[in-house]
Amino acid sequence: MRIFTETHFYIPQNRFSCMKAEEAKKRISELTKQLNQHNYDYYVRSAPVISDYEFDMLMEELIRLEHEYPEYARANSPSKRIGGDLTKEFPTVAHTVPMLSLANTYSEEEIAAFDQRVKKSLGDTVEYVCELKYDGVAISIRYENGEFIRAVTRGDGTKGDDVSANVRTIRSVPLQLHGEFPPVFEIRGEIFLPHAGFKKINIKREAEGDDLFANPRNAASGSLKMQDSKEVARRPLDCIFYNLQGDDLPHNNHYDNLMEAKNWGFKISDYIIRANSIEDIFAFISEMAAERSQLSFDIDGVVIKVNDYTKQEKLGSTAKSPRWAIAYKFMAEQAVTRLLSVTYQVGRTGAVTPVANLDPVLLAGTTVKRASLHNADIIEKLGIREGDMVVVEKGGDIIPKITGVKEELRGKDSKKIQFISHCPECGAVLRKNEGEAIHYCPDEDHCPPQIKGRIEHFISRRAMDIDSLGEGKIEILYDHGLINNAADLYKLKYEDLLGLKKVYEAGEGKKERKVSFREKSSKNIIAGIKASLEIPFERVLFALGIRHVGETVARILARHFGSIDALAKADKESLVSIHEIGERIAESVVKFFNDQNKLELVSKLKEAGVQMEIREEESPAGNILDGKSFVISGTFEDYPRDELKDMIGHYGGKFTSSLSSKTDYLLAGDKAGPAKLENAGKYNIPVIDLDTFLDMIK
Ligand code: IVH
Numbered sequence: 001m002r003i004f005t006e007t008h009f010y011i012p013q014n015r016f017s018c019m020k021a022e023e024a025k026k027r028i029s030e031l032t033k034q035l036n037q038h039n040y041d042y043y044v045r046s047a048p049v050i051s052d053y054e055f056d057m058l059m060e061e062l063i064r065l066e067h068e069y070p071e072y073a074r075a076n077s078p079s080k081r082i083g084g085d086l087t088k089e090f091p092t093v094a095h096t097v098p099m100l101s102l103a104n105t106y107s108e109e110e111i112a113a114f115d116q117r118v119k120k121s122l123g124d125t126v127e128y129v130c131e132l133k134y135d136g137v138a139i140s141i142r143y144e145n146g147e148f149i150r151a152v153t154r155g156d157g158t159k160g161d162d163v164s165a166n167v168r169t170i171r172s173v174p175l176q177l178h179g180e181f182p183p184v185f186e187i188r189g190e191i192f193l194p195h196a197g198f199k200k201i202n203i204k205r206e207a208e209g210d211d212l213f214a215n216p217r218n219a220a221s222g223s224l225k226m227q228d229s230k231e232v233a234r235r236p237l238d239c240i241f242y243n244l245q246g247d248d249l250p251h252n253n254h255y256d257n258l259m260e261a262k263n264w265g266f267k268i269s270d271y272i273i274r275a276n277s278i279e280d281i282f283a284f285i286s287e288m289a290a291e292r293s294q295l296s297f298d299i300d301g302v303v304i305k306v307n308d309y310t311k312q313e314k315l316g317s318t319a320k321s322p323r324w325a326i327a328y329k330f331m332a333e334q335a336v337t338r339l340l341s342v343t344y345q346v347g348r349t350g351a352v353t354p355v356a357n358l359d360p361v362l363l364a365g366t367t368v369k370r371a372s373l374h375n376a377d378i379i380e381k382l383g384i385r386e387g388d389m390v391v392v393e394k395g396g397d398i399i400p401k402i403t404g405v406k407e408e409l410r411g412k413d414s415k416k417i418q419f420i421s422h423c424p425e426c427g428a429v430l431r432k433n434e435g436e437a438i439h440y441c442p443d444e445d446h447c448p449p450q451i452k453g454r455i456e457h458f459i460s461r462r463a464m465d466i467d468s469l470g471e472g473k474i475e476i477l478y479d480h481g482l483i484n485n486a487a488d489l490y491k492l493k494y495e496d497l498l499g500l501k502k503v504y505e506a507g508e509g510k511k512e513r514k515v516s517f518r519e520k521s522s523k524n525i526i527a528g529i530k531a532s533l534e535i536p537f538e539r540v541l542f543a544l545g546i547r548h549v550g551e552t553v554a555r556i557l558a559r560h561f562g563s564i565d566a567l568a569k570a571d572k573e574s575l576v577s578i579h580e581i582g583e584r585i586a587e588s589v590v591k592f593f594n595d596q597n598k599l600e601l602v603s604k605l606k607e608a609g610v611q612m613e614i615r616e617e618e619s620p621a622g623n624i625l626d627g628k629s630f631v632i633s634g635t636f637e638d639y640p641r642d643e644l645k646d647m648i649g650h651y652g653g654k655f656t657s658s659l660s661s662k663t664d665y666l667l668a669g670d671k672a673g674p675a676k677l678e679n680a681g682k683y684n685i686p687v688i689d690l691d692t693f694l695d696m697i698k
Contacts, residue, residue: 019065021069024065024068024069024072025069025072027061027065028062028065028066028069028072028073028074028077031058031061031062031065031078032062032074032077032078032176033176034058035055035058035059035062035078036078036174036175036176036265037178038050038055038058039078039081039171040174040178040265042055042171043171043172043238043267044172044174044265044266044267059078059079059082062077062078062079063079063082063657064657066079067657067658068673068675068676069675076147076148076168076175076176077175078175080165080168080169080175080229081168081169081171081233082169082230082233083165083166083169083228083229083230083231083232083233083234084229084230085165085168085229086165086227086228086229087163087165087166087227087229088227090161090162090163090225091161091162092155092159092160092161092162093150093152093159093160093161093162094158094159095140095152095155095157095158095159095160096186096245097186097245098157098158099138099140099154099155099157099160099188100157100317100320100321100322101157101320101321102133102303102321102322102325102326102327103320103321103325103326103327104301104326104327104329105326105327105328105329106328106329106331108282108285108328110326111278111281111282111285111304111326111328112278114304114326115278115281117323118306118315118323118324121314121315122306122311122314122315125276126306126308126311127253127274127275127276127306127307127308128274128275128276128280128281128304128305128306128307129254129255129272129273129274129275129304129305129306129307130272130273130275130280130281130284130285130302130303130304130305131242131269131271131272131302131303131305132269132271132272132288132299132301132302132303133299133300133301133302133303133327133328133329134190134192134240134242134297134298134299135190135192135216135217135297135298135299135300136190136191136192136193136216136217136220136221136297136298137153137154137190137191137192137217137220137221137224138153138154138188138189138190138191139151139152139153139154139163139167139188139189139190139191139224139239140152140154140160140186140187140188140245141167141173141186141187141188141189142184142185142186143177143181143184143185143186143187144183144184145183145184146176146177146178146181146264147175147176147177148164148168148173148174148175148176150162150164151163151164151166151167151168151173153224157320161225163224163225165229166223166224166226166229166232167191167224167239168229169229169232169233169237170191170237170238170239172238172239172240172267173239174264174265174266176265177264177265178263178264178265179263179264179265180250180263180264181264182246182247182248182249182250183248184246184247184248185244185245185246185248185249186244186245186246187241187243187244187245187261187266188241188242188243188244188245189239189240189241189242189243189266189267190239190240190242191220191224191237191238191239192216192217192220192237192238192239192240192297192298193216193219193220193223193235193236193237193238193297194216194236194238194296194297195216195296195297195298196236196296197216197235197236197237197238198213198215198216198219200236201213201219201235202219204550207457207460207462207542207550207551208547208548208549208550209348209349209545209547209548210548211351211438214374215298216297216298217298219235220237223235223237228582230580238267238297239267240267240268240269241258241261241266241267241268242258242268242269242303244257244258244261252308252309252310253307253308253309254305254307254308254309254312255272255274255307258272271288271291274307275304281304284302285302285328288302289330292330299330300329300330301327301328301329301330302327302328302330303325303326303327303328304325304326304327304328305324305325306324306325311324312324332393332394332403333363333364333393333394334363334391334392334393334403335361335362335363335368335391335392336361336389336390336391336392336406337358337359337360337361337368337389337390337392338358338359338387338388338389338390339356339357339358339384339385339386339387339388339389339390339402340357340358340359340386340387341357341386342354342355342356342357342373342379342386342417343355343357343424344420344424345449346423346424346425346441346447346449346450347449347450347453348449348450348453348454348456348457348545349440349450349453349547350440350441350442350443350444350447350450351438351439351440352420352423352424352430352438352439352440352441353372353373353374353375354372354373354374354375354376354379354417354419355370355371355372355373356370356371356372356373356390356402357369357370358370358371358390358392361392363392363394363400364394368392368394368400371392371399371400371401371402372399372400372401373402374401374437375437375438375439376419376432376437376439377437378437379417379419382402382403382404382405383405383407384402384405384417385405385410385414385415385416385417386414386415386416386417387410387411387413387414387415388405388406388407388409388410388414389405389406389409389410390402390404390405390406391403391404391405391406419439420439423441423443423447425441425447425448425449426441426443426446426447426448428441428442428443428446428447429442430442445597448478451478451484451485452471452474452475452478454485454486454545455474455478455483455485455486455489456470456471456474457543457545458486458489458543458544458545459474459486459489459532459543460543462539462542462551463535463539463540463542463543464486464532464535464539464540464543465532465535465539466489466525466528466529466531466532467528468521468524468525468527468528469489469525469528469529472502472516473516473517473525475502476500476501476502476503476516476517477492477497477500479502479503480500480503482496485601485604486543486544486601486605487601487604487605487607487608489529490529490604490605490608490609490610491608492525492526492529493526494522494523494526497517497522497525497526498517498518498519498522499517500516500517501516501517502516532610533608533609533610533611534611535610535611536558536611536614536615537558537563537564537611537612537613537614537615538554538555538557538558538559538614539551539554540564540605540610540611540612541554541557541558541564541567542554542555544592544598544601544602546588546589546592547588547591547592548584548585548588549585549588549589552580553580553581553585556578556580556581557578557581557589558614559614559649560578560627560654562613562614562623562652563612563613563614564602564606564612564613565612565613567589567593568593568599568602570589570590571590572586572587572590575589575590623651623652624651624652624696624697625648625651625652625653625696625697626652626653627652627653627654628653628654628664628665629653629654629655629656629662629663629664629665630648630653630654630655630656630663630664630665630666630667631655631656631657631658631659631663631665631666631667631676632644632645632655632666632667632669633666633667633668633669633672633673633676633677634668634669634670634671634672634673635669635670635671636669636670636690637670639690644667644693647697651697659676659679659680659683659685660683661683663680663683663685664685664686665685665686665687665688665693666680666685666686666687666688667688667689667690667693668680668687668688668689669689669690672687
């Protein structure tokens with residue numbers, strides 16, 4: 001996925017500062033057109049014609065012009081794809097045409113019965129359209145004169161939430177149509193997360209200590225309700241359209257209109273056929289059932305629709321669903337087996353997950369022995385007891401889950417599941433926050449999986465990258481009492497490691513005791529630990545595993561504060577005042593540095609020589625500019641603008657592209673933008689020239 005990041009930009013030189021308003025307006029319009037087309041080529045046609053770099057250049061140019069000439073910035077500018085608009089509360093909007101749901105069935109007989117009903121009412125020649133049933137979140141988008149106006153969720157079918165700012169960030173949703181579109185219409189479709197994007201999000205959430213999404217649908221619907229559209233823009237959501245509503249649609253049937261909509265810029269599935277017989281319908285169903293596992297996104301069935309609009313109208317709708325369509329849902333692959341016992345796993349963040357141990361059973365080609373039970377509320381809701389025969393399901397890529405219980409098969413010796421009250425690993429009394437479903441072990445300093453989990457995170461590739469160590473070796477070192485936290489790694493000596501073996505608990509003794517630390521691997525480990533002393537501060541900050549501080553946030557904090565000491569002193573207010581940092585992250589950072597044990601860990605790491613500040617070559621002059629924010633306008637002989645931008649960052653200042661009352665200096669060169677100069681006057685912002693700037697950093 002092509003994700004625009006503002007950080008790797010080179011700003012084009014000498015081009016716009018002298019631009020007149022009229023020229024700027026024209027250029028904004030050209031760029032908008034080009035970027036819309038490139039987005040369409042990339043995300044809808046999957047056939048990009050320019051490189052990501054060229055795309056980024058055009059986008060940067062547009063953003064700059066829109067900052068400079070906000071009067072020409074459009075609500076549907078392609079720059080909205082990056083997000084930025086915040087929605088505090090999503091307004092409720094009534095649907096002009098209700099968003100009905102579909103009648104569902106799992107049986108082919110019922111599809112045949114549907115066909116009979118339709119034919120009874122319409123006569124014998126009926127054309128159907130068969131398409132996929134996408135498993136995501138329904139959305140209705142209104143277009144007027146080819147412009148995206150509003151995107152509303154299904155809600156209760158009569159009214160939904162206006163989630164326009166978030167939907168604008170979805171690259172495959174056109175903001176400006178092309179071709180010959182009707183003046184006003186609504187188009188409905190499904191927003192979803194492809195499997196690859198879902199996995200990526202969960203990997204990131206795991207690294208940041210956030211709860212994982214159970215499936216792509218939950219992730220998609222959660223994303224649409226986020227307040228910060230910038231955050232939504234980072235999620236690789238996609239949208240496929242399947243229904244048009246309007247008075248001036250070009251054709252009187254569903255299929256032709258969908259094909260037409262493709263020409264206006266919408267993403268329409270390739271898996272769509274016209275069917276003239278029940279045999280055609282069944283053939284499509286079995287083809288798609290076979291194809292399902294190969295698709296890059298989740299579907300949960302096939303939808304069959306009467307094609308002709310006049311015929312649709314004749315059939316009409318019930319209160320809930322149209323009589324002219326039906327969904328054939330694929331059965332989730334299921335198996336029934338016995339629940340032998342429930343055990344509990346404790347993760348790096350202390351979250352306790354109940355795990356079902358099952359009598360091994362074949363499901364979708366693999367033998368399933370364990371399944372997640374998620375949390376105490378779900379166990380309660382399902383009413384499962386140990387010893388019960390339970391229903392296990394596997395859908396898409398997701399780990400198998402228990403979805404039901406065969407109460408009629410319950411034996412006398414079934415046992416109620418008593419959710420544990422104490423941590424199975426360290427014995428601490430578990431905690432459950434009001435309104436949350438998850439139990440936590442609060443004793444993070446003594447609970448082995450939490451301790452080992454934190455060390456595993458510390459050494460991971462994107463953190464300290466000590467790849468000679470891994471989960472298994474960490475466990476051995478911990479079990480031998482050699483490490484209890486990340487700082488202990490730096491005390492390890494070659495002699496400590498050589499010859500170490502896995503420690504087996506009583507009863508496990510028959511297993512072969514293999515030496516895990518031979519000469520070569522022990523040497524590599526010591527070398528890897530030493531090399532990690534060179535890992536830059538921003539990755540060290542990520543490695544510390546502060547909750548909600550992922551790689552990006554760690555980088556922002558590292559660059560903003562420059563050192564761990566400065567960060568440790570920051571209070572919530574100063575953290576929240578940083579553009580990308582929200583309350584949740586700020587609270588978590590403050591909590592971390594209020595914890596005596598964490599402070600001790602930091603100081604031991606520091607003693608060991610781990611980078612706890614940005615180094616000379618990363619920021620030679622430290623903090624001379626003291627976090628002051630600079631806007632640059634105009635051109636400077638010998639100093640390209642991106643070099644100045646780097647210098648500002650180098651010396652501890654902040655570069656921002658648009659001027660506001662919070663700007664500290666306007667650095668103005670030749671032909672500085674009149675709008676910027678005027679605004680600087682209005683806000684009383686000092687306007688400095690290049691010499692003054694160079695003096696400041698001398
Ligand atoms: S047509 C009046 N077509 O299924 C019928 N819906 O239960 C309007 N869905 O809320 C819906 N794929 O979210 C239609 N190809 C498809 C679909 C589809 C998924 C969803 C949609 C709707 C629900 C209906």
